[in-house]
Amino acid sequence: MSHIALYRAWRPQTFRDMVGQQHVVQTLQNAIRERRISHAYLFNGPRGTGKTSAAKILAKAVNCLEGPTPDPCNVCDACVGITSGSIMDVVEIDAASNRGIDEIRDIRDKVRYAPTEVRYKVYIIDEVHMLTSEAFNALLKTLEEPPAHVIFILATTEPHKLPATIISRCQRFDFRQVGMEEQTERLRRICEEEGIAADDDALAYIARLSDGGMRDAISLLEQVASFAGGRITLDEAVDVTGGMVAEQFAELANAVRDRDVAAIMALTEGLMQAGKSADKCIENLIYYFRDLLLLKLVPGQHAGTERIVDPERFRAMAESFSKDRLFQMIDTLNKYQNEMRHAAQPQTLFEVALMKICTIPEPGAALDSAARSVPAASAGGRETAASSEVLRLQQRIDTLEQRLEQLMREGVAAGGMPAASPAAGNGGRAGGRTGGAAFGSRPGGAPSASPSIGKVKLEPFAAARGGEAFERIRAQWPEALQRVKEAGVSVHAWLINGEPVSAVDDQVLLAFKNTIHRETTEKPANREVIERVLQAVFGRPLRFVTVMQKDWQAAEGSAQNAAAEPLQWQARRSRLRRASRNG
Known part of the structure; x- marks a missing residue:
């Protein structure tokens, strides 16, 4: 059994094959059926949602020998040629590598000539946002006065980078992320057709990792299927994709709940030695704590996670965290995840993120009570650096507040405070x-x-x-x-x-x-x-x-x-x- 080029075998060939884009499909089919074909389209959406596939299907629909038809036959010479890429009148251009003005001028010169093999000349420009300003200006001239036999289809993941003059001359279609249920069902159908045995929770996990992109989901399925011996299981899918199994989630969550930094450091080291990437680990943790939060806010609803195989244990873990603390932990992990993209040492940043969520105080706990607990903790040898810092900052804030109140009672102007006063830092x-x-200047007239x-x-x-x-x-x-x-x-x-x-x-x-x-x-x-x-x-x-x-x-x-x-x-x-x- 071979799983090579699984995506190429299951790439959409008709509008019916498009998953999760019914709003786009219905609009295009109605336009073709009523012969209201535009001269320029803009397909925008996340990666792997079918923009380029839809562009090729549209090219076949308008050029099919039985059409124009909303359902291309895929058997006539025109459809077969467009699918294989042998029709010279249907041109697909990658703007990432052909982004200069010369390439667009070449298109502008060639659009004047009538098509030789099919009904319409179709130019599909992928990643169009990569074109230079000069190339956009050259393309704009063609879009303003296009020949009747030419259709432009522009595809991009970043439409905000396109000039407004280009967007205004195109019919814009927004492609959405494919829903998880639709992705899982499509993966299940592929497995049945290809003879691949797979567990439902493994397919759901693969769908979740694809982040709404059907192409990524099929590519991950092909990768996991090549690794699995006879049947794709959740553990195999997690192992191949570098994720974390349920037991590792539980161990990390227990250590965070108990504020056990030593245990967290040992678990993190074990994950890194097992070949797990820091960015993937922090992403999975965000999903995990999100599921805990969802279960707390909507107790009667299933948490919607494929990682947890023991619902009772998952529910008990959710009860051990307050919802406010979960909100803060997710927010903190998300910030560190953004910083990790530019970090030279992502493992260190991952460890810092875990230590940070360990030290998040429970909401409602007053700072003065934390300060009172510091001497007792110190007597037992359990004082932490975080508690010491909280105490020091609280004492400094109290001192500053007292001095400010005294100055206001005495009527002293804010700008006349002594130069050594730290209150200027607390403006x-x-x-x-x-x-x-507040304090806008320093003594002696020096600007802040x-x-x-x-x-x-x-x-x-x-x-x-x-x-x-x-x-x-x-x-x-x-x-x-x-x-x-x-x-x-x-x-x-x-x-x-x-x-x-x-x-x-x-x-x-x-x-x-x-x-x-x-x-x-x-x-x-x-x-x-x-x-x-x-x-x-x-x-x-x-x-x-x-x-x-x-x-x-x-x-x-x-x-x-x-x-x-x-x-x-x-x-x-x-x-x-x-x-x-x-x-």
């Missing part, structure tokens, strides 16, 4: 307590390192939170982050830790949890890059201002209380009126 906190006023830090008045932003303008900014924020990443990976690494929370006029307010991330983002060189990207994404000049997250939460709470105060007075007046009438 964000002071701003939150004094309605947005970050001129905009601490000068933000939060009242206008708190009043404008949730506005329509801000919602538009938040909806496009992922695109802005991606553009910043393309402009500079290091700038993106600092900016991603900030969250847009409000917007007023031409200013966007970003809230940061970490002072270092905030200060580095505020540096003039980083600010210039970020604001240039913001102007390009939102089409107008935008500046960003920053605040610490705790200060923003305090300002939000004050705004909500201020909004609720008139309602409280109205209720009080109503009670007084009722009392006077009754009296």
Whole structure:
């Protein structure tokens, strides 16, 4: 039994073979049936979802000897030739390797001539976003005045990189990620047709790893089938793809729950020696804790995971974590996963991520109680570096708060504080307590390192939170982050830790949890890059201002209380009126 080139054997040949793209298929078939064929199409979507396959099927549909027909026959000379690639009038171009203006000019010269073998000349340009600006300009001229016998099909995974002038001249179709159930069913059908024995949980695991791409799912199935002896099992699928088995999940989760860093280090070393990749391990852990969280939030529903073979043990593990802690752990692992893509030592970063989620405190635990527990832990020899750091920071914060309150009572101006005072480093906190006023300069008139830090008045932003303008900014924020990443990976690494929370006029307010991330983002060189990207994404000049997250939460709470105060007075007046009438 041979499993070589399984994807080529199961590549869609008709629209009926397309999986999970019914909205695209129905629209194209109706257009062909009604003879409303466009001169240019844009197929956009994640990798492996059928964009290029759909383009070839469309080429066969319009050129089939029995058509144009929504269902190409795949037996006539035109269909067979297009499938094999021998029809010279149907040209497939990889824009990643043919991205210059010369290649597009060659196309522009040839489109003038009528097709010689079939009804339409079809140009399929894959990864079209890789074309240069000059090539796009040359292509635009052809798209504006196309000959009647030419059809362009552009395929891309990154449509935001295409000029708007190109997109506006194409009919755009968005290909979606294929659902897990549809993928599993298609893999099961392939196994039945090819004589491959496979367990359902193994097929579900392969579907999950493909991330919605049918091509990737079939390629993984071919790889696992080549490895398996007689039957594809879940353990074999996990082993071949470098994943983690259920027992390893349970051991790591137990160590995280017990905050046992020593056990985590031993387990991590064992995983690395077994050939597991750090990025794959952290990805699997995110899925695992996501399933725990889902079971806690929706107890009556199956967790939707193929990794857990013992539901009772899985349920007991979910009960040992609070949902707030699970949220924080998933968020932390996700941040480290993003950083791991650029790390020189991914194993070290994986170990740090696990140690980090071990030290996440349970929500609701007051810092002062943590501080009181430190001496007792020290007496028993169990004091950790994290507890010591928490105590030191808490004591420093308490001292700073006392000094600030004393200065405000005495009426001392903020700019007149002694040069040695560490309160200037806590400008964000002071701003939150004094309605947005903070330290903008140092003694002697020397400007601060970050001129905009601490000068933000939060009242206008708190009043404008949730506005329509801000919602538009938040909806496009992922695109802005991606553009910043393309402009500079290091700038993106600092900016991603900030969250847009409000917007007023031409200013966007970003809230940061970490002072270092905030200060580095505020540096003039980083600010210039970020604001240039913001102007390009939102089409107008935008500046960003920053605040610490705790200060923003305090300002939000004050705004909500201020909004609720008139309602409280109205209720009080109503009670007084009722009392006077009754009296």
